[in-house]
Amino acid sequence: MSINPEQIRNFLLSNGNLLVVTHFSPDGDAVGSLLAFGGILDQLGVEYILAIDDVIPEKYNFLPGYELIHSLSEEPIDRVFDRVAILDAGALPRIGSAQSCIGKETKVLNIDHHYTGPYYGDINYVDVEACATAEILYDLCNELGLEINRQIAYGLYVGILADTGRFRFSNTSPRALEICSKLISKGVDPGWITENVYYNQPFESFQTLSIALSTLELHHDGLVCLISIDRSYSKNDTEGFVEHAASIKGVVLAAFIKEMNEGFLKVSLRSRCRVDVAEVARKFGGGGHLKAAGFRFVGKKDYLVKKLLEEFGRQINHHKIRLGGRFIEQVSVAGKENIIAES
Numbered sequence: 150m151s152i153n154p155e156q157i158r159n160f161l162l163s164n165g166n167l168l169v170v171t172h173f174s175p176d177g178d179a180v181g182s183l184l185a186f187g188g189i190l191d192q193l194g195v196e197y198i199l200a201i202d203d204v205i206p207e208k209y210n211f212l213p214g215y216e217l218i219h220s221l222s223e224e225p226i227d228r229v230f231d232r233v234a235i236l237d238a239g240a241l242p243r244i245g246s247a248q249s250c251i252g253k254e255t256k257v258l259n260i261d262h263h264y265t266g267p268y269y270g271d272i273n274y275v276d277v278e279a280c281a282t283a284e285i286l287y288d289l290c291n292e293l294g295l296e297i298n299r300q301i302a303y304g305l306y307v308g309i310l311a312d313t314g315r316f317r318f319s320n321t322s323p324r325a326l327e328i329c330s331k332l333i334s335k336g337v338d339p340g341w342i343t344e345n346v347y348y349n350q351p352f353e354s355f356q357t358l359s360i361a362l363s364t365l366e367l368h369h370d371g372l373v374c375l376i377s378i379d380r381s382y383s384k385n386d387t388e389g390f391v392e393h394a395a396s397i398k399g400v401v402l403a404a405f406i407k408e409m410n411e412g413f414l415k416v417s418l419r420s421r422c423r424v425d426v427a428e429v430a431r432k433f434g435g436g437g438h439l440k441a442a443g444f445r446f447v448g449k450k451d452y453l454v455k456k457l458l459e460e461f462g463r464q465i466n467h468h469k470i471r472l473g474g475r476f477i478e479q480v481s482v483a484g485k486e487n488i489i490a491e492s
């Protein structure tokens with residue numbers, strides 16, 4: 150998407166207070182992009198608040214600038230801002246309670262790589278070809294002639310690392326690797342990042358994972374896999390749990406259902422076929438990417454599972470996906486078709 154970087158510079162340098170926010174259930178791209186954006190604003194001499202409507206995951210606490218992130222779920226901010234910059238959120242509900250910081254007069258900047266509906270910003274810097282919001286911010290940094298300092302470099306690397314599934318997903322483009330190569334030359338230590346983000350998980354997370362895996366169920370002739378966890382584990386980090394369900398041979402659609410409170414569920418979806426799970430998530434009020442999406446649900450779990458399986462069944466029929474078929478086709482994030490599995 151072509152955008153005049155001066156438009157963004159003008160937005161950032163204009164008067165009034167500025168809130169920078171990303172989506173709840175923050176992943177590496179959310180946290181990394183937020184910190185990189187903070188680094189950009191520091192160089193422009195702009196004051197800001199970085200915020201997320203969630204607990205800030207501790208595993209990112211080694212990232213430069215981590216302590217600057219304000220948790221709105223722990224300490225709400227009840228005021229309207231002149232400007233709000235939103236990173237990595239395909240739809241406004243994804244920023245949770247930060248929506249109340251947007252008033253009639255608030256100017257909104259939307260920087261994102263999600264594949265969803267109408268743009269909600271006054272300025273929209275959206276590139277669905279980018280592997281991560283971090284990739285867009287890398288370009289922005291260069292376009293604005295800013296230095297990629299330590300905070301920015303670490304934030305961007307973690308963003309790309311997370312959204313490419315540690316350089317395994319189909320969005321692991323030459324560009325993604327080129328940018329990461331440059332970030333490593335600037336001093337990012339990939340081994341140290343892996344140690345902190347992926348090899349530093351609390352024992353309880355694995356206990357929780359083992360409980361989630363004990364709920365494993367296949368549906369629709371083995372094309373769909375569901376796992377879930379009840380509310381006694383709602384405080385535990387469950388990022389990536391859905392990937393286990395999605396990595397089973399033959400499974401092309403996976404869901405992880407996390408009960409937060411009685412009657413309140415968070416659902417993560419993954420697709421390894423032509424079904425667009427962002428579209429599925431939108432039917433439940435959420436959003437995301439073709440291959441990875443999510444939503445929050447208020448109601449009974451049994452009812453949700455029934456509705457979700459019905460929707461998956463509809464999508465499977467619509468796209469004529471079958472386990473006994475000659476090929477299961479996959480559409481990459483960039484939209485080009487490739488064949489991944491012969492069954």
Ligand SMILES: [Mn+2]
Nearest residue numbers: 178237281282
């Ligand atoms: Mn992202």
